[in-house]
Amino acid sequence: MTRIDVPGHDIVGVRASNPGPFTLTGTNSWIVGRDPAWLVDPGPAFHDHVKALVEVANRRGGLAGIALTHQHADHAEATGAVCGEFPDVPVAAAAGAIDVPLADGSTFGSLEALATPGHAPDHLAFLFGTAALTGDAVLGEGSVFISPDPKALASYLEGLSRLRERNLDVLCPGHGPMVCDPAAKLDEYISxxxxxxxxxxxxxxxxxxxxxxxxxxxxxxxxxxxxxxxxxxxxxxxxxxxxxxxxxxxxxxxxxxxxx
Ligand SMILES: [Zn+2]
Structure with a gap:
């Protein structure tokens, strides 16, 4: 388990110990803001990972909500375990068994949802200031697989272009290292x-x-x-x-x- 500090942003990442061909060095869970904080992608349901998330959230004045970029287990599996520690915390996503349904442009606390379908049809990225938490839309290294769905690839390219327009200064991906030159990475993904x-x-x-x-x-x-x-x-x-x-x-x- 690794902690990832994001210079210049009130964001910290906790990387789970689930390395693999799709998860790279493991899933990154991101905790943003404080008093209270918000959690993006609780990750796999590993005891030590959940414990670390709860500790970071408590140091930041507790948790106000959990947002899921998509429902794949490597991002969403620990949701129940984290909710067990923060019982009244709402869970938000574009689909699935959740409390707060989100769509493109929705806000959830200090997070803004941006539709980035492709890897999953209901995939969202979250904007927090000039940072984007990109889940499996953009990884820190390598590329993602696109799940066939009507217009999946065209919609994916559109989501990447819309992220590109946001003048972001960091991407916090679901896997791999953070990206400090978002424009270059997004151009690389599109090309x-x-x-x-x-x-x-x-x-x-x-x-x-x-x-x-x-x-x-x-x-x-x-x-x-x-x-x-x-x-x-x-x-x-x-x-x-x-x-x-x-x-x-x-x-x-x-x-x-x-x-x-
Ligand atoms: Zn993933």
Missing amino acids: HRLDRERRLVAALAGGKRGVDEMLDDVWDDAPPELRPAAAVTLAAHLDKLADEGRLPPGVERPAFAGPA
């Missing part, structure tokens, strides 16, 4: 997605139609353990091309059980 699209269009133009050959061409840098996630993202890319009338006939769409 990364457009580069994948350009390579996919080239592969299709070259006659590639099967999932494996498209992945070999376009995601040749993906390590084996991330290939299933790349296939999920490939489906979102194919959906975008289909929406735009740019998908040739006869292209195999990846089969999968649902969002990972």
